[in-house]
Amino acid sequence: MEALLFVSFLVSAAVCYVFLLRGKQQNLPPSPALRLPLVGHMHLLGPLLHQSLHRLSLRHGPIFSLRFGSVPCVVASSPHLAKQLLHTNELAFIRRIETTAVKRLTYDSSLAFAPYGDYWRFIKKLSMNQLLGSRSIASFQHLRHNETRRFLGLLAQRARAHESVNVTEELLKLTNNVISVMMLGEAEEARDVVRGVTQIFGEFNVSDFIWVFKKLDLQGFGKRIEDLFQKFDTLVERVISKREEMRKKGMGNDESQGQVRDFLDILLDCVQDENSEVKINRVHIKALIMSYQLKSSLITLCYSLIQDFFTAGTDTQAISTEWALVELIKNPLLLQKAREEIDNVVGKGKLVEESDCPNLPYLQAIVKETFRLHPPVPMVTRRCVTSCSIENYVIPENTLLFVNIWSMGRDPNYWENPLEFRPERFLKVGEEGQIDVRGQHFQLLPFGSGRRMCPGVSLAMQEVPALLAAIIQCFDFQVVDSNGEVLKGENVVNIDVSERPGLTAPRAHDLVCFPVERPNLNFRN
């Protein structure tokens, strides 16, 4: 009897709520009717948020509104709306959300989460011009090349020993090492801490979304955040102090001596520079390192507003390389075509390099097609800083915005046979063939768009195609299922492409394979 009374109370509360809201918010984009007290529309969402929002958009249209707990959200899933939100009204959606974990672990002043203003402009400029500018990317080319060689060497070793390799893990290790060394000059030590932090960024902290729980640490997040903060802080403090000591003794990396300066050197120069536009201090440096170190934090920032929904983050570049590889293993004819292109342009006498990639249009088309079908960051997320009007709807200040780029990549209104992996679409003469990934073509936004677009785009577009090309050039793969059996025939074509919930959209299962070396290559890994 009591249970019945309770249920009727909940239902009546929900109904009243729905009516009250309808009356109050007529200018908001359409919204699913059943909004519950406390949780809002969260009961409509499954673990793969971008897929849940995609399904809702099929019912409610390309723009609709929701409530995550007490937080208002708007979801957009058409290129036309993406342009209005991220370009035309860019300044209204220039901020990201700051959750408890983000605030503490990014020192509340990272590039990714900093409010739009002088400080953000300064670090963005520094990032684009120096840290991730073409000169810096070029100076670390040897590092990427060596890591690729190390990775290929490992595959070759396993191939000769007829042993399987967890390609997912090895790709992650590779891209993590590259970023760590670019930032700190050290690879191993940062990785474990980074993993812990990205994991907590990917978990859903109810206190961030449901106001009655705001002050309660129901899931013990506070202690975990603090532990991670201390570990990271100790690590970076040690690296910075060591570097400062070396610089005092005149033992820093000297460019005039041909030494490569990592990001830390560049940042320490800025701290010492009296004439710097904006003074940065040690706290800013740690925050910046954090936002670059954590690729998932980079990703996290993308998902910043509701990152807690997601599980541990993973690396965007590793994810995209893996998705491309999986699609090529599923489509051997496309793999063959890509390999022939590499053989024709590069030959069999040398390993393909980054400098070869602009001459490999089919490879570039594969990378774009991968970003279309499997964007590593499936949604661009922002926060509305000033109320604005889109398509006659009002979007109030503080609304969270989700631009569902995953959904746009699969929209039959913009792509022919959108669920098929067909790199050829990007080689067509005409509009489709001209589409690129740098935020100007709103049907394909893997790196976002506008002032808050990903500053790592140039690095990623150097590293991912070259790594993929090297793998294609050197190996075939026999995929192993969860029982250790090699997949054959139809089972290869039907390799599982489900996604894992998280900040990013990696494959649900690790890619485990027996690598097979290609014969007749005249260089050794």
Ligand code: HEM
């Ligand atoms: C395949 C690789 C990558 C993908 C798909 C990707 C995707 C994204 C996306 C979608 C955003 C949000 C953009 C927006 O809000 O409009 C973003 C932001 C960001 N990304 Fe990436 N990213 C990648 C690699 C990287 C790398 C390698 C770095 C740095 C080393 C990086 C650093 C950042 C930073 C700092 C931001 C925040 C920018 C800001 O708020 O101003 N990303 N990324």
